[in-house]
Amino acid sequence: MTEFSEAASSVVVDGDVPGDRPSRGLGRRLAGAPAWVGGVVGVVLIVVVWGVVAVTPFGRNGAIPTPLAVVLLFGRAFGDSSYWNAIAATSLAAGEGYLIGNAIAIVLALIVLLIPRSEGLATQLAVVTSCLPLTAIGPLVAIMSDAGSRVTSVFLAALSVIFTTVIGSILGLKSANRTQLDVISAYGGTRFTQIRKVRLIAALPSLLAALKIAAPAAFLGAVLGEYFLVGVDSGIGILLLNAQFYNDATRVWVLALTSGGVAGLAYFVIDRIGRLLTPWSAGDRSRKAAF
Template sequence: MTDVRLDAVESSGLQAEGAARARLVDSVRGLPSWAVAGAGVVVIVVVWQLVSLSFSPAGDGSVPAPWRVVVTLVQDLGTGVTWNAIAQTSASAGLGYLWGNLIALALAFVVLLLPFSESLATQLAVVASCVPLTAIGPIVALMSPAQSRITSVFLAALSVIFTTTVGALLGLRSASATQLDVVRAYGGSRLTELRKVRLIAAAPSLLAAFKIAAPAAFLGAVLGEYFLIGVDSGLGLQLLAASATNTSLQIWAIALISAGIAGLAYFLIGLIGRLLTPWSSDGAGKGMA
């Protein structure tokens, strides 16, 4: 009897613990997204501070204290040199983002119109994803004229092709079979299916792919600036200069600027996607992520 009572007490305790955990999970899920994001930032800053203290008690070592990086960041943003670098890198990223997405959409449309080309198109997208950017960058730089930003644009475009191609194919193939049958019954061609049905069905997945590709394009543009010849402005070049002088505060400040711009691009395109496709409830975005 004693064992039975102990088992009953233990079972009720486990049930109470499980219920408490469920309530905690539900309460966290009920929090607004800005509160969760803010809590995440606080955790990152606390961990950053602890790591900084473990490397250098004074907070000025290879992992500087967060407040020192923020001071340097504010000082940098107060100069025209930094804003010019941001503008140059953002322009290269934007141009690469445009070209990369156009190439990816062209590959996806070709696959839909000519199904036998799927193997070749997907292989091209996979190759674009697998090619090491640090290996292809110097080759593109040698083939580019001096004082041009072609390498930065090229690496930005290369960084988005695979993501957008996959998102476009998933979206274009998610069209309703019934709607496609109606188009075919009225004599519509594959191009008509694409225009009338598939593009509308693909909108959520396409916008989710665009959202994910935006930070990749920016970071690809920053990396491409490592190989530029005859160009003296850009966040990547500032990172190189700071690394050469071993200025850790400058390196961390530029890294935060780059991360902030990439995150802003992700947020803005996601916001545009929610406005244009409110029916999707970001389901496609979650599937892509």
């Protein structure tokens, strides 16, 4: 037993064993690097894989253009006013739908607080909006709307955000501290006072998290809605249809990446606003991560 004890005490548990040496490569270096480094490495890897696939038989028929071809077309698109007009038109419809859909969702969440028995109905309505096939609803809305209007695009953008915001709002409004609510009730406060003084503040982190997820959804819903518009000649969806008609794969990729970029920018902006309005929430997350 003494020999075994001496052998065990001589082992230094510092992770410096042959089996652990491979982990001291790129993965460990990235773990200690800033967060943006991982993102840059991921983008570079995606571009490399994209370029390799583009020159293989999968991309030789022109369906997958090379990254260089896409970059060159991006450069020409930046000087084209129709490109920027399309982004502006789609963004405007997405913003309108975003405001309408989120307003409906927040009203539903407030109704649930004032009338708790309505929670089942509100959540069911939210689930229905997320389950409706947008490709089937779009033509119906287009038929009922006037030619030249963007009602379909706005409607699908609004429909795309209701579920996320309803669930986030309800969870946030119900996360208020019970002790604080009891204090307001003890001093004669009403449900409206509880909402204004406690619940709205407690709900901000969850609400803003839902709003930043809803922003890209609204933009992509607006793009999809433009596929069904009649009498409209501007918009990302309109340009996508035109590129598909002429079998221009490079232009399709440029417009698809543009849609992803605008949606990502919307997410980033709402996230920055959320961090400014709820700095305590970001602090809690960082402390938990450090722990």
